[in-house]
Structure formats: C-alpha cells, structure tokens
Amino acid sequence: MLRGVDLMRKLLQTSLVISTRRIANTAFNKHLFITNVTLSLSLSGMGDVLQQHHNIAYKQQATWDITRTRHMTCTGMTVGALCHHWTVMLVTLRQVVVLCVVSVVVNGHDWGWGKCPRVDHSPNLSSDQLLGQWYVIEQFDTSSTCLTLNYTRVSPTQLKVTKSRQLVLLDSLRIEHTNSYTGTLDIPDGDKSGKMRVKWPLNIAGKADYIVFDTDGSSYAAVFECQQLTRIGHRASATILSKTPTLDAAIIAEIKKKMTDQGLDTHDFDVIDHSVCIRREDSDLNINIDEDTFKKIIGDASDSFKTIASQVMTFLQVANGASNFADTVVDVTRRLGASTNGSSDTSAAVLVDPDVELLA
Structure with a gap:
C-alpha cells in the first residue's frame, strides 16, 4: 500500500505531469x-x-x-x-x-423596539488610541470564532475597521478559512472620537451609530453599535475588545455594569473562542468583503x-x-x-x- 502511494507521488512529480498541470492552469485561467x-x-x-x-x-x-x-x-x-x-x-x-x-451567518445584532438607546461616549478618547488590532472578547449574538477588529486611518475624520473571523458553518465542515469584512468609520465631530458613524458593505439600511463608551486607551475598549431602521424599531450590538486574546473578568464585569447603568441589556453577549485560529496565509479559503465587492460583482x-x-x-x-x-x-x-x-x-x-x- 505504501509502495503504491510512493509510486503515485513520484508520478505526480514527473516533468510531464508538472508541464500538463501548468498548461491546464494557463488554458483555464489566463x-x-x-x-x-x-x-x-x-x-x-x-x-x-x-x-x-x-x-x-x-x-x-x-x-x-x-x-x-x-x-x-x-x-x-x-x-x-x-x-x-x-x-x-x-x-x-x-x-x-x-x-x-x-451576511446572515455573521449577523451579530439584537433587535429592539423604539429608538436607539442613548449611550454616552468615552470623553477623552483619541482616535489614534483605536488604531491597530483588537481581539473581540465578547459580542452580541454571534457564533463566529477568532473574531478581531483592525482599525486603520484613512483621513483625520475617517477610519477603516476590518472584522476578521472564522465562520462556525465552515468550521463544522472542516474547511480552513478566514473571513474579513471592512467598513468605514466617520468621525463627524473631531473632538468626540468616541462617537462615530459606521457603514458596512452588506448593510443596505445605511450608516449606524458607533460609540466607544468605555476604554482605558491602551488595553481594552467597549463599543456599542445601533442603527435606527424605522420609527418603531432598531438593531443594536455591543462588543468588548482587548489588545490580547483574553481579558480580566473584573474588567468585563465593570464594562457590563456600565451598560446596565445606561439601561442596556447584557444577556445577549457570546464569548469568542480564540484557542484555534487559522492564519490568513495558511487558510484554504479567504472570503473578503469591502465597499468595492458589490461594485465589482x-x-x-x-x-x-x-x-x-x-x-x-x-x-x-x-x-x-x-x-x-x-x-x-x-x-x-x-x-x-x-x-x-x-x-x-x-x-x-x-x-x-x-x-x-x-x-x-
């Protein structure tokens, strides 16, 4: 059996097979x-x-x-x-x-009645403090794993935010993959970097409020996102971020207490697993979605x-x-x-x- 496998491997490495594969690749791609x-x-x-x-x-x-x-x-x-x-x-x-x-699989929002709740932003936040990669520790209603957010600057009043994750559906099929999803963050008021507006490519309803309501400016942050869909309903999500894959339980509890004090529900949080994550260069499938994706399609x-x-x-x-x-x-x-x-x-x-x- 092993001899047959070795013979097949040697056959696939012959110059004839390699040349045939190269020709086929050129014919069916270029x-x-x-x-x-x-x-x-x-x-x-x-x-x-x-x-x-x-x-x-x-x-x-x-x-x-x-x-x-x-x-x-x-x-x-x-x-x-x-x-x-x-x-x-x-x-x-x-x-x-x-x-x-x-778009259905990665949905991480909760639906609510009435207007978006009023949430106070972190007053002393500088947008530069957000830049770089953050690990998502907990987020509303998501089954994704290895979820991270990466913030990059576009201009003094605009940032890009890229969600990277692994989807539970593809994980269950044993498909090594990554999924990135890039949105745009606008800062309407320059001295209020904690209060922004976000536009995600797959969100046909438009922009949503993106509020950083708690952070120490270096190691953790908490974001509340809400979009008013109609006069009687909205969709909201909250995310707890850390610069490391784990965050102290006391800090998480303090963030949730601040949410409760502002009348926000904390029962919809799901813990994100960062134990088995695939690097982008090692994955078999990379799904990338940004503002140009639909234009190209x-x-x-x-x-x-x-x-x-x-x-x-x-x-x-x-x-x-x-x-x-x-x-x-x-x-x-x-x-x-x-x-x-x-x-x-x-x-x-x-x-x-x-x-x-x-x-x-």
Missing part, C-alpha cells in the same frame, strides 16, 4: 475564453463526424458531408463564445448568493449581460444578410476578434487571435 471556444468547436465537429459515420454504417447516408461538418464546427465556435460569457455571469451571480449567506454581471446581448444581436444581424450559415459564422468571428485566411468563400479558414479577450 485564456479561458479561447479554451472554451476551442473545446466547443472541437466537440461539435467530432460529434458530427461520429454521427455521419454512424449514418453511413447503417446505410442512412452515402458519403461523409464535409461541408456539414464545417458548418457544425463553426456553430460550436459561436455557441462556445456565448456559453463562455453565460458561465461567467452565473459565477458572478453565485458570488452574490455567497455574500448573502455570509454588479459590474461583472452587467458586462456579461451586455456581451451576451451584443453577440446575439451581431449574430442575428449578420445572419440576416449572409448567403449561407458558413458565411454567417466567418463574418461573426471577424467581428468578435478573429480573422480568416483572406478567402471570401464558404470554406474560409477561421484564425482566432489568442490575445483577444472579450471580457475585461
């Missing part, structure tokens, strides 16, 4: 469009050849019709281009679904729709004025970035430019 078109036209042509030989064998056809095979091959090339962009669009839509699932989907529509319209317009199907496909491929061997008849050879990519 030149995916050309690869998809080539596979489509090859399968269409081979399929027609097999079908005709079957017909000949069963006396349903006298001879091989090479013109029909050429037409089917050209059809496969055009269909391959359309299917390539359709697949890209489906992958983009799948990313949207993943983001929606992530929507932009990719829009480009895919436009490309598919453009190719369909091009095909229909050319087909309307072409004398036969082979002329149609040759003309279409010219418009989509290919060239021919200069002939204008139906047997013109199509030469696809390998540097042409229809999707940026």
